[in-house]
Amino acid sequence: MNYWPKKVWIWLSLLLIVLIFGIGGGVYGFSGSQPVKAEVVTPGNKASEIPVVGTLEKLQELLNQSYSLQIGLYGQRSNVVMDMSGASTEQAAAPSAAEVKTGYSQTNIQVEGVDEADIVKTDGDYIYVLSNSKLSVVKAMPADKMRLVSTVDFNSNDFHPRDLYVDTKHLVVTGDSYRKSSPVLNQKKSIYPVPPGNDIQTSKVIIYDIKDKDNITKSREIEVEGYCLSTRKIGSSLYLVTNRNTNYYRPGDPIILPSYRDSSAGNDFQTISCDNINYFPNCIYQSFLIVAAIDTDNLNQKVDIKTYLGNGDNIYASSSNLYIAINSYSQVQPLMEDSAFPTSPSGSETEIYRFALKGASTTCTGRGKVPGTILNQFSMDEYQGFFRIATTSGEIWSRSDNVSHNHIYVLDGNLKLAGKLENIAPGEKIYSTRFMGDRAYMVTFRNVDPFFVIDLKEPQKPKILGKLKIPGYSDYLHPYDENHIIGFGKDTVEAKGWGGEPQAYYQGLKIAIFDVTDVSNPVEMSRAVIGDRGTDSEILNNHKALLFSKDKNLLAFPVTLMELIPGNESYGNIPAYGSFTFQGAYIYNIDLKKGLEYKGRISHLDAADYQRAGDYWYDSDNNIKRVLYIGDALYTVSPTQIRVNSIADLHELYRLNL
Numbered sequence: 113m114n115y116w117p118k119k120v121w122i123w124l125s126l127l128l129i130v131l132i133f134g135i136g137g138g139v140y141g142f143s144g145s146q147p148v149k150a151e152v153v154t155p156g157n158k159a160s161e162i163p164v165v166g167t168l169e170k171l172q173e174l175l176n177q178s179y180s181l182q183i184g185l186y187g188q189r190s191n192v193v194m195d196m197s198g199a200s201t202e203q204a205a206a207p208s209a210a211e212v213k214t215g216y217s218q219t220n221i222q223v224e225g226v227d228e229a230d231i232v233k234t235d236g237d238y239i240y241v242l243s244n245s246k247l248s249v250v251k252a253m254p255a256d257k258m259r260l261v262s263t264v265d266f267n268s269n270d271f272h273p274r275d276l277y278v279d280t281k282h283l284v285v286t287g288d289s290y291r292k293s294s295p296v297l298n299q300k301k302s303i304y305p306v307p308p309g310n311d312i313q314t315s316k317v318i319i320y321d322i323k324d325k326d327n328i329t330k331s332r333e334i335e336v337e338g339y340c341l342s343t344r345k346i347g348s349s350l351y352l353v354t355n356r357n358t359n360y361y362r363p364g365d366p367i368i369l370p371s372y373r374d375s376s377a378g379n380d381f382q383t384i385s386c387d388n389i390n391y392f393p394n395c396i397y398q399s400f401l402i403v404a405a406i407d408t409d410n411l412n413q414k415v416d417i418k419t420y421l422g423n424g425d426n427i428y429a430s431s432s433n434l435y436i437a438i439n440s441y442s443q444v445q446p447l448m449e450d451s452a453f454p455t456s457p458s459g460s461e462t463e464i465y466r467f468a469l470k471g472a473s474t475t476c477t478g479r480g481k482v483p484g485t486i487l488n489q490f491s492m493d494e495y496q497g498f499f500r501i502a503t504t505s506g507e508i509w510s511r512s513d514n515v516s517h518n519h520i521y522v523l524d525g526n527l528k529l530a531g532k533l534e535n536i537a538p539g540e541k542i543y544s545t546r547f548m549g550d551r552a553y554m555v556t557f558r559n560v561d562p563f564f565v566i567d568l569k570e571p572q573k574p575k576i577l578g579k580l581k582i583p584g585y586s587d588y589l590h591p592y593d594e595n596h597i598i599g600f601g602k603d604t605v606e607a608k609g610w611g612g613e614p615q616a617y618y619q620g621l622k623i624a625i626f627d628v629t630d631v632s633n634p635v636e637m638s639r640a641v642i643g644d645r646g647t648d649s650e651i652l653n654n655h656k657a658l659l660f661s662k663d664k665n666l667l668a669f670p671v672t673l674m675e676l677i678p679g680n681e682s683y684g685n686i687p688a689y690g691s692f693t694f695q696g697a698y699i700y701n702i703d704l705k706k707g708l709e710y711k712g713r714i715s716h717l718d719a720a721d722y723q724r725a726g727d728y729w730y731d732s733d734n735n736i737k738r739v740l741y742i743g744d745a746l747y748t749v750s751p752t753q754i755r756v757n758s759i760a761d762l763h764e765l766y767r768l769n770l
Contacts, residue, residue, distance in 0.1 A: 165389040176363045178396035216742040220658045226429045227345040229275035230656045232738040232749050243751035248770045255745040255756045258768045261326050277345045282408050283320040315340040315354045332411050333375040336404050344429040348409040349472045356400040370400045374415045384419050391421040399423045407472035416473040428492035434467040439485040460485045480527030493547030498571045499523040502545040522571045533574040546589035557585035565631050577631040584622045587652040595629045600651050603641045607685045617687045620647045638707025644690035646674035659739040667700040668739040692729040697739045697748050712762040716750045
């Protein structure tokens with residue numbers, strides 16, 4: 113017979129879990145009713161430095177421990193077992209993503225001064241285009257005399273270019289490649305032969321000297337194992353983040369250590385030894401997270417390589433810090449006692465790594481964790497020493513306690529919780545977020561689009577100032593000024609679905625200007641809807657496809673237009689998809705007096721392309737991918753052509769085949 117009260121058994125079970133798994137000391141651990149403080153890891157304090165793996169035996173021990181704990185917690189293998197630690201550092205306030213006032217457009221980026229790679233760049237005189245495994249350098253001015261000055265063909269190399277950067281001295285191309293795997297070691301350190309065709313994916317950076325645009329020359333190559341998570345460039349410093357699998361699937365498997373190559377130090381790959389791999393206690397991934405920092409101006413400076421047992425899904429960079437976020441699942445408890453976060457073993461959470469950026473070097477300065485998962489890089493922000501993050505937890509279609517909720521968490525300089533705003537729009541999920549100084553704007557959606565204005569002036573007490581419910585949703589939010597924001601998404605209508613329940617069906621592409629001058633009463637002051645159901649644009653999933661200039665009252669982006677055929681508007685109660693009618697750039701005038709005014713559109717498709725088209729269209733080489741301006745000329749770029757039109761009236765000035 114059991115004479116102990118049920119509560120005693122519960123507390124004994126919790127204590128046993130803490131003793132076995134060591135999860136009681138983090139921010140998710142509790143002692144009585146008081147949250148236990150997170151461990152603080154301060155760089156320079158040797159007693160609390162991030163530990164080094166050191167030996168192959170230790171690496172195997174860590175991976176075996178991770179494997180065993182995962183099996184014990186979940187009954188199956190997942191990718192991580194976690195605890196929590198923070199770091200103390202001073203953070204500079206990140207500048208806002210305001211428009212840079214120059215005579216030419218630049219890539220639409222999240223943080224001013226932190227460049228992001230793209231397939232098209234301009235320096236105001238030349239346009240650089242990456243398409244079909246080829247780099248094209250085009251003399252863009254004068255506009256009516258465009259000419260192709262040089263090309264680099266990558267087809268003959270085992271290299272797949274992805275995107276590029278450009279500055280006054282160098283052009284940087286990043287992409288994917290492969291290499292034969294290195295010899296591997298088993299637990300007895302014996303050499304294993306490399307299985308035939310066992311290639312390892314690598315991320316390659318190629319730096320070109322562009323002083324002579326007619327004859328650009330390759331200066332340096334850096335190749336790092338793993339697939340590229342993302343890159344950023346601040347001044348001459350380029351930062352590359354890769355994920356590399358350990359290839360360790362069960363105890364006893366051989367381990368293939370990661371490696372890299374820097375042409376400035378020779379062409380051979382250098383293995384990253386265990387004494388150059390760090391790990392976070394009680395947070396062991398089955399993969400390597402590699403952060404490379406490169407000085408593109410100093411070709412002789414060795415690439416800075418930092419390697420961790422870790423992983424990443426999204427990155428955010430301010431002018432002084434790089435944050436890497438990983439969505440994961442583990443047994444968690446609320447950040448605070450009143451946090452409405454599910455405590456089931458399948459609870460979602462986001463692990464955050466922070467790296468201080470000092471020129472062409474990085475230092476891991478902390479790690480934090482919050483409930484829920486993020487949508488993309490715009491879910492994160494750094495401002496005046498605080499890190500803000502928007503997450504969604506639960507399931508949107510759940511009817512149980514695990515229904516979706518949306519949250520904003522504010523972490524301090526130690527990546528410890530400073531403030532929180534939870535349970536926003538239950539039953540919906542975040543479609544877009546934009547942090548702008550003391551405010552955040554959030555769009556959630558299920559059947560209608562609540563647009564929330566959130567006050568972050570007091571980091572410890574974030575609060576909702578106002579909201580607006582309208583049909584449709586926004587996938588991307590872009591600042592116009594401090595009191596106006598532009599939303600890009602889809603219009604929606606509500607109709608009964610096949611089961612008879614009301615359901616939202618997306619329609620055409622929607623652009624809206626939100627006026628938040630009165631924060632308690634935001635309004636949609638102007639809107640435009642393009643096409644019908646099925647109309648799409650890259651802007652909905654890639655902010656770099658947007659051209660916006662407040663000074664020129666100019667807004668432009670690529671669109672694939674679908675329009676309904678009369679008589680085929682619906683299938684029963686369900687709205688029908690439109691048929692393909694156009695692909696190209698839509699151009700708008702935009703200001704606060706007249707709102708959005710359609711100006712015109714430009715296509716690179718010819719009559720034969722439209723005749724060949726059926727109800728749908730595909731990713732043709734004639735599809736416009738980017739729109740940019742230099743002076744008073746508007747350039748539209750497809751993989752095979754650049755056309756230039758007058759911004760004033762959109763009449764064509766010139767076209768150039770690539």
